[in-house]
Amino acid sequence: MDKIELVQFDLDGTLIDSVPQLRLAVNRMLEQQGHGPAEELAVRNWVGNGADMLVRRALIAALGCEPDAAQQQQARMAFDVAYEGVAEHELVFYPGVLDTLKQLHQSGKTLAIVTNKPYRFVPAILAAAGLSDYFSLVLGGDSLAQKKPDPAPLLHVCRELNIEPARSLMIGDSENDVLAAKAAGMAVVGLTYGYNYGRDIAESHPDWVMSDIRGLLDLLLKNEHRKDNHG
Incomplete structure (x- = not known):
């Protein structure tokens, strides 16, 4: 990778x-x-x-x-x-999300949101969570003509931020995320705890399956730190 x-x-x-x-x-x-x-x-x-x-x-x-x-x-x-009226009220974050985002952002990773939720709701949710400054780009399901599982939103983010798909990683909980990432030519992590219509995310064959988003810190920071020290 x-x-x-x-x-x-x-x-x-x-x-x-x-x-x-x-x-x-x-x-x-x-x-x-x-x-x-x-x-x-x-x-x-x-x-x-x-x-x-x-x-x-x-x-x-x-x-x-x-x-x-x-x-x-x-x-x-x-x-x-x-x-x-209720979108940003009493937000429930999955375990480890806030700390993982903070560490990835502090490490210099560029972060983006690609959701199928209508864009009009997303900025208020991120603002209520105190996360607005973490993300360089945010796309909603109606930001483009296509939405996931079409790869267009993921590729649009890469173009806008001038980063090759091969240097991008998609993180999601559903088959839509996996299909979009594979079609875009980028690696993908499938999380087991979200919404995948009652099916195991592993059946969609993401590159990695994680039950805890904090696994990204090992994948993206510790592994790269070891490579930097030994490479």
Whole structure:
């Protein structure tokens, strides 16, 4: 592996457990549409493909069939309003996330966020967490015409920051992250604790599987330090 200069992170299921806020927003939307609430486990399995798909999955579960275009549009607008009110409240970070980001940033690594969450929600979440200054670039699911698993967002970050894909590493919790990274020609770490539709992330064959994000410090800092000392 080339020396990694750029680390690209997914957000939901990788850095933060956003299901509590997403479930609140989904259930407010469902209530407005005249439906009962969804269970947390259901919402956890609906997350990962962006807000449109989250809303669509919630409507399919409530209706028992595909929503029509008007239902989808109305529900998405209601979801956005609801989520904007709760997105950055009581954020839950996975163990080791804050310290790992701090150490990687202090070591001189360039950090970026590539999420399928609509961009409008992301800056407030990062600001509430005190992380805004850590990331050189932030892309949401609607920042480009394509989103993960398309490699375009990851390659866009590389171009904007002038760092080759071979010197970039993607960190995510779902098959979308692994597929996007592989198609972009970059290495990828799959985290076991996020949202992958109930499937083991190892089935997607990332380059490394980690149950703790702090493993990145060994992979990126200690290994490179040993190479620098012996190379």
